[in-house]
Amino acid sequence: xxxxxxxxxxxxxxxxxxxxxxxxxxxxxxxxxxxxxxxxxxxxxxxxxxxxxxxxxxxxxxxxxxxxxxxxxxxxxxxxxxxxxxxxxxxxxxxxxxxxxxxxxxxxxxxxxxxxxxxxxxxxxxxxxxxxxxxxxxxxxxxxxxxxxxxxxxxxxxxxxxxxxxxxxxxxxxxxxxxxxxxxxxxxxxxxxxxxxxxxxxxxxxxxxxxxxxxxxxxxxxxxxxxxxxxxxxxxxxxxxxxxxxxxxxxxxxxxxxxxxxxxxxxxxxxxxxxxxxxxxxxxxx
Amino acid sequence: xxxxxxxxxxxxxxxxxxxxxxxxxxxxxxxxxxxxxxxxxxxxxxxxxxxxxxxxxxxxxxxxxxxxxxxxxxxxxxxxxxxxxxxxxxxxxxxxxxxxxxxxxxxxxxxxxxxxxxxxxxxxxxxxxxxxxxxxxxxxxxxxxxxxxxxxxxxxxxxxxxxxxxxxxxxxxxxxxxxxxxxxxxxxxxxxxxxxxxxxxxxxxxxxxxxxxxxxxxxxxxxxxxxxxxxxxxxxxxxxxxxxxxxxxxxxxxxxxxxxxxxxxxxxxxxxxxxxxxxxxxxxxxxxxxxxxxxxxxxxxxxxxxxxxxxxxxxxxxxxxxxxxxxxxxx
Numbered sequence: 001x002x003x004x005x006x007x008x009x010x011x012x013x014x015x016x017x018x019x020x021x022x023x024x025x026x027x028x029x030x031x032x033x034x035x036x037x038x039x040x041x042x043x044x045x046x047x048x049x050x051x052x053x054x055x056x057x058x059x060x061x062x063x064x065x066x067x068x069x070x071x072x073x074x075x076x077x078x079x080x081x082x083x084x085x086x087x088x089x090x091x092x093x094x095x096x097x098x099x100x101x102x103x104x105x106x107x108x109x110x111x112x113x114x115x116x117x118x119x120x121x122x123x124x125x126x127x128x129x130x131x132x133x134x135x136x137x138x139x140x141x142x143x144x145x146x147x148x149x150x151x152x153x154x155x156x157x158x159x160x161x162x163x164x165x166x167x168x169x170x171x172x173x174x175x176x177x178x179x180x181x182x183x184x185x186x187x188x189x190x191x192x193x194x195x196x197x198x199x200x201x202x203x204x205x206x207x208x209x210x211x212x213x214x215x216x217x218x219x220x221x222x223x224x225x226x227x228x229x230x231x232x233x234x235x236x237x238x239x240x241x242x243x244x245x246x247x248x249x250x251x252x253x254x255x256x257x258x259x260x261x262x263x264x265x266x267x268x269x270x271x272x273x274x275x276x277x278x279x280x281x282x283x284x285x286x
Numbered sequence: 287x288x289x290x291x292x293x294x295x296x297x298x299x300x301x302x303x304x305x306x307x308x309x310x311x312x313x314x315x316x317x318x319x320x321x322x323x324x325x326x327x328x329x330x331x332x333x334x335x336x337x338x339x340x341x342x343x344x345x346x347x348x349x350x351x352x353x354x355x356x357x358x359x360x361x362x363x364x365x366x367x368x369x370x371x372x373x374x375x376x377x378x379x380x381x382x383x384x385x386x387x388x389x390x391x392x393x394x395x396x397x398x399x400x401x402x403x404x405x406x407x408x409x410x411x412x413x414x415x416x417x418x419x420x421x422x423x424x425x426x427x428x429x430x431x432x433x434x435x436x437x438x439x440x441x442x443x444x445x446x447x448x449x450x451x452x453x454x455x456x457x458x459x460x461x462x463x464x465x466x467x468x469x470x471x472x473x474x475x476x477x478x479x480x481x482x483x484x485x486x487x488x489x490x491x492x493x494x495x496x497x498x499x500x501x502x503x504x505x506x507x508x509x510x511x512x513x514x515x516x517x518x519x520x521x522x523x524x525x526x527x528x529x530x531x532x533x534x535x536x537x538x539x540x541x542x543x544x545x546x547x548x549x550x551x552x553x554x555x556x557x558x559x560x561x562x563x564x565x566x567x568x569x570x571x572x573x574x575x576x577x578x579x580x581x582x583x584x585x586x587x588x589x590x591x592x593x594x595x596x597x598x599x600x601x602x603x604x605x606x607x608x609x610x611x612x613x614x615x616x617x
Contacts, residue, residue, distance in 0.1 A: 035407050086594065092406060093353050094593045097549055100542065101589030108583035220538065224418055227411035235407065263426050268419040272400050275412060279404045 005136060007254050013142040015249025016149030017211050019242050020204030022229035023156065024197020030173040030236015031193055032088050035095045038102040039201060040219035040226055046072045046202025047214035048110060051119045061124045069203045076198025080191050088190075103219045111216040118215040141210060148207060153242065156200070160238050169193055173236040228271050234281030243283060313467055320459060327455035328527075333564055334462040335523045338469050340548045340559035342516035347545070348554030349477055350509045351489030352402070355410060355541050357517055359397075359417030362424065362536030363390040364518030369437045369531035370430060377443045379451075379461070383522040390518020391511050393420075398510035402503065414538065421536040436532035440525060451526070458527035465523055469516055474556065476512070485509055546589065552599030561600050 025039040049068035053059040059067070087098055127141045160166040172179040172186050180186050205214070212222055228248060233241030248267065255266045274282060320327055339361055346352040364386035371382045401412040424431045432438055444450040449457040476482050484505055487495045492502050525531045534540060543566070551562025574581040596603055 029407055033406075035410060037410075083590075083594075090593075092410075093347065093351075093549075093553075094597065096353055096355070096410065097546075097589050098593040100546075101586040101593065104582045104586030104589065106586075108579045108581075108586060111579040111582070224411065224414045224538075227407060227414065231404075231408040231411045261426060263422045265419060265422045265426065268415045268422065271415055272412065272419075275404060275408060276400050279408065281408075 002136070003257075006138075007257055008250065009138055009142060009146070011250030011253035012246060013145040013149075013249070014211055014253055015246035016145055016153075017204050017208035018225060018229050018249055019245035020149060020152065020207065021201045022226045022233075022245060023238055023241050024194075024200045025226055026230045026233060026235060026237060026241045027169065027173075028190075028194050028197050029230060031169065031176075032084075032190055034084065034088060035092055035099065036084075037096060037099040037223055037227075038106070038219065039099075039197075040223045041103055041106040042072050042076055042198040042201040043205030043208075043212075043222075043226075044106070044110065044214065044216075044218035045075070046205035047209045047212075047218070048114060048119065049202070050206030051121050051209055051214055052114075055119075055122060061127070065203060065206045068206045069199045072202030073195045073199030077191060077195035080194040084194065085187070085190075103223075106219060107216045114216070116216055118213040119209070121209040121214070123210065145207060145211075152200070152203065156238060165192075228267075232271060232274055232281055234283045237281075237283060240281050240283030244281070313463075317460070317463060320456060327459040331455055331458045331462045331527050332524075333567060334459075334466045335520050335527065336544070336547065336563045336567065337559045338462075338466045338523065339517055339520035339544055340551070340563050341466075341469060341473055341556070342513045342520065343544055343548050344553055344556065344559055345473060345476070345485075345509055345513045345516070347548060348556075348558070349482065349489065350485045350506060352506065352510065353410060354413040355538070355545065356413035356415070356417030357513075357544055358536055358538070358540035359420040360390045360394055360514040360517035361521040361524075361540065361544075362417075362420060362531075362533075363393050363514075364521030365525040365531045365535040366424060366431060366437070366521075367518070368522035368525040369440045372440050372442055372525075373437065377441065379442045379445050379526050382442065383465075383519060383526065386518045386522030386525075387515045388518075390521065391515035394514020394517075395507065395511040398507045398514075402506045402510060414541075417536060417538060417541055421533065421538075424536055425533060431531075431533075434533060436530060437525075440529045440531060442526050442529070451529070455527070462523050462527055465519065469519065470556075473516075477556070481505070481508075546585065549592070550588070550599050552601030555599075555601050558599055558601050565600065 021040070021043045024042075025036060028034060028036060028039075046068040049071055050061075050064045053064035053067055054061060083098070083102075087095055123141055127144055129140055130137045131140045131143055132138075160169065168179070168184050168189055171182075172184060172189055176186055205212070205218075212218065215221075225248065229241050229245045232248070233239075233244035251270060252264065252267055255262060255264070259266070316330075319330060339357075343354070343357050346354055346357070364383075367386040367389045368382040371377075371385055376382060376385075397412075397416045401409060401416065404412060425433055427433075442451055445457055445461055449461075451457050477485075484495065484500050487500065488502055488505060496502050521535060524535065547562045547566040548559055549562065550566055551558030551560065569584075570581065573584060592599065
């Protein structure tokens with residue numbers, strides 16, 4: 001019983017991180033149809049900014065997280081304007097190559113600036129140790145991940161479903177030409193969504209620094225998981241990837257606990273089976 | 287009823303024979319390389335194997351328009367098949383290579399059936415996941431593959447019972463060159479066949495191809511299996527010529543590198559692989575040994591610059607220069 005709850009808990013915490021990082025990719029993919037392999041770069045940079053601010057300047061955890069989020073969102077905004085924007089109409093191969101090049105450049109820059117080793121995160125005292133609820137003992141950091149993740153996701157869903165901005169994004173995902181013709185400035189919308197997505201990724205990277213280690217190979221190592229979340233969840237949606245991220249987080253945690261000798265074999269097999277069953281993702285309308 | 291005068295037939299026959307002879311010249315020149323540069327045979331062998339691998343990828347990326355980031359999975363499949371067979375006593379190079387080709391083709395067929403119904407990001411992710419899956423299996427099945435230490439004790443009996451794989455690498459050199467020549471000829475015939483043209487059609491517009499009655503799914507799966515078989519051959523050749531198989535042969539790094547090598551030369555052009563692979567391997571040899579960070583930085587910047595400024599790779603740039611010279615002075 002305790003084991004089941006521990007796995008559930010660790011799996012959900014892991015899934016939250018995957019979701020925060022990947023949701024931006026799903027939205028930008030749905031909006032612009034841009035295959036952005038470099039999405040993990042923004043999560044990594046968020047992690048580096050957060051960890052560096054904390055370790056070198058002694059900035060409190062939450063403030064460092066916010067700074068990482070804002071800085072990386074700004075970077076995403078600039079990159080969208082300078083580079084990505086010019087490649088929206090290009091072939092998938094060009095987009096893959098461009099974003100792969102961006103990954104390599106970022107890996108090199110991070111390696112030069114911070115060295116090849118993973119950056120340790122020194123969590124504040126209130127996130128260390130255990131918290132006991134009724135008769136369950138849970139690690140405080142994971143508990144905070146789940147709580148914080150839930151709050152951000154609730155906010156995101158509110159923006160997406162209940163605000164004019166969210167309605168514009170949904171309209172542009174469904175039919176860009178029609179959205180443009182009723183006066184939605186889609187290129188400004190894209191830039192905003194891109195910045196929002198990269199900011200969320202940075203937040204996920206910083207928050208999850210203790211789950212997905214912050215090292216130069218980050219964008220190469222985890223890219224397949226971010227792509228899985230988006231492909232299994234469905235493009236241009238924010239609920240599908242949530243279900244997919246939780247499923248992947250839970251399955252990965254359970255597999256590593258029960259059959260460690262199989263590594264991630266089951267996850268990849270599971271992904272194949274799901275996508276044979278539903279090639280457009282589990283939650284895809286139509 | 288068409289009539290040909292004897293002289294036209296003779297003339298066209300001789301001219302096509304001469305063209306064919308000219309096309310053989312570069313191959314003969316390369317075959318004479320050991321005379322000019324003795325000691326470089328092992329390096330040249332690696333280049334040939336990688337060119338063969340890149341050619342197989344060109345079929346997918348350049349002609350069928352299937353972008354894959356998991357092509358190393360099939361390369362590794364061929365390499366591990368040949369290696370594992372040799373450890374268990376089946377050591378004939380041709381037999382093990384054919385087994386590698388077959389197993390890679392079957393693997394490609396199975397994955398192709400599962401993957402090719404999807405498109406875009408999903409397809410890209412599945413190609414990646416297919417290679418990750420094979421990597422994890424090889425990593426965990428240590429009894430069969432040696433896991434992270436690589437496969438030990440790989441050795442092969444002499445080629446055709448005559449030419450042993452020696453330290454100078456002459457046999458490996460001519461063996462891989464011959465394989466490359468055969469594969470190149472095969473791919474050239476394939477892409478100029480109706481099948482090859484239907485692949486280009488699917489790449490350009492699959493809806494229209496479907497409308498004129500082309501079985502798109504079947505074509506895509508067949509080309510994926512063919513490319514898998516050729517990648518498996520490249521892998522088997524690597525296992526045979528280096529007498530070693532490591533997890534790297536299945537890695538995402540190799541999948542990414544081979545794609546970059548192809549693109550650097552120019553995809554969809556057949557000769558791109560012959561330009562891109564040596565250029566990449568030479569640059570990697572020069573730069574990566576100093577500091578991997580510099581190598582990544584340079585490679586990344588080149589990729590970005592190529593996409594933004596020079597699509598078509600090195601061959602593409604050369605084509606444009608030739609075109610510009612031809613057009614000079616015309617209104």
